[in-house]
Amino acid sequence: MNTPHPDADTPRDLVGIGVGPSNLSLAALAHPLAEIDAVFYEQRPRFDWHPGLLLDGARIQVPFLADLVTLADPTSPWTFLNYLKTHHRLYPFYFAERFHIQRAEYDAYCRWVADQLPGLHFRHQVDSVRWNPERDVFEVDYTQLDTAGEAEALGRTHTRNVVIGIGTTPHIPDPLRPLADAPGVPVLHADDYLTHRDTLLTAGHITVVGSGQSGAEVFLDLLRHRPTGHERLHWIGRTEAFAPMEYSKLGLEHFTPDYTRYFHALPENVRDRLLAGQWQLHKGIDADTLAAIHDELYRRTLHGGWPDTVLTPGVTVRTAGRISTTQIELHLEHTQQNTRSRLTTDAVILATGHREHTLDRILAGLDPYIRRDNSERPRIDAHFRLVLDPSITATGCNVHVQNAERHTHGVGAPDLGLAAWRSATILNALTEKETYPLPTRTAFTTFGLEQPQPSPRVPTARQAPTLTPLVDRR
Structure with a gap:
């Protein structure tokens, strides 16, 4: 479904690039928020989640509660349980006693959500994101594709915030x-x-x-x-x-917000060393x-x-x-x-x-503003925002990323179980309030002698991310 913008000259609050599970989660949680004017662009003709691997009997490796919204808002109309209820399958699921659903069923559930949410524009390929210093907004250029995948029309959207969720590539x-x-x-x-x-x-x-x-x-x-x-x-x-x-109960706590905060606070060289040894977690x-x-x-x-x-x-x-x-x-x-x-x-x-998609093509126009680490990767703050030059962030405009932050947030970056929490974190930052209350503790494990805690307040949109010294590169 496509919803036209009421005023082309008025910047949107949010433009999402890509409609995979991460940004679909964001769109579902943003849907009831009247103060968020959002649109999402996806170059594919419809939602598809690894269609070549939807083998009979293959199951996702997270419980069904790790749907698009439940772990942030179990009362949302976009929960997996509501999907079952809508399709008169709640009792069969109840008697099936399956905590891990089939991959094909998860794909069908996501498509059910995508087919009903407004503001999702398929066959729209984003070509670039640039900063307009005269208007203090981002300019997002896109190409509208026809059914054959050929260019049909060009377009531009202005927005105060961008969320990139373009997923991975084989x-x-x-x-x-x-x-x-x-x-x-x-x-x-x-x-x-x-x-x-x-x-x-x-x-x-x-x-x-x-x-x-x-x-x-x-x-x-x-x-x-x-x-x-x-x-x-x-x-x-x-x-x-x-x-x-690794599927022990305590081992799975590496996929909690607690571990994500702990990992993000570590020095860059320690994070890189940890990632190399954690292959069995994912x-x-x-x-x-x-x-x-x-x-x-x-x-x-x-x-x-x-x-x-x-x-x-x-x-x-x-x-x-x-x-x-x-x-x-x-x-x-x-x-x-x-x-x-x-x-x-x-x-x-x-x-x-x-592998994670490189953001270089889409963000080439922002390259002078992006702060990078020792390995020339974008620095990403605790609220999933690219660390940009203060000339941008001081205006309240930010670029968030989803499933592109493994080097800063750890093995849970692509995990479906953290999608709703990450989306809620982003929306709380955009609305400048605790729109979605999030838990302060999520794991029995204390991962460090000094465990990083959530910020006591939601960062305001016009508060620039704290810039650590370049020698820290965090």
């Missing part, structure tokens, strides 16, 4: 990047798996690269669709084991998925013999090359053994994760 390792775009042997990212599954299943030998959750789910799905004794599947990954995700595999894979493999041994599969962790792909129109060769290295080998395969599925 990561393809450098050794395989030339092959991914070449015709012939299918080499594709797991994000496109379902779209090409029928073609992949005709391949004689299939290799899955990546030892995280998506790699495990793709391998399991292939296993279930390949005949016993003729699986011809090879699953490799860089990690030292096909390891389960890159491990759900224990049920590992169990299902083992069950499938074990079932194939009941009448003797072993399945035609190879599962090898601790392996990296050094280089790769096409050896014919139907086959490629992967050059592998085992990090622990310090050995190398070659693997010939007919198809490759890259379950190699995602």
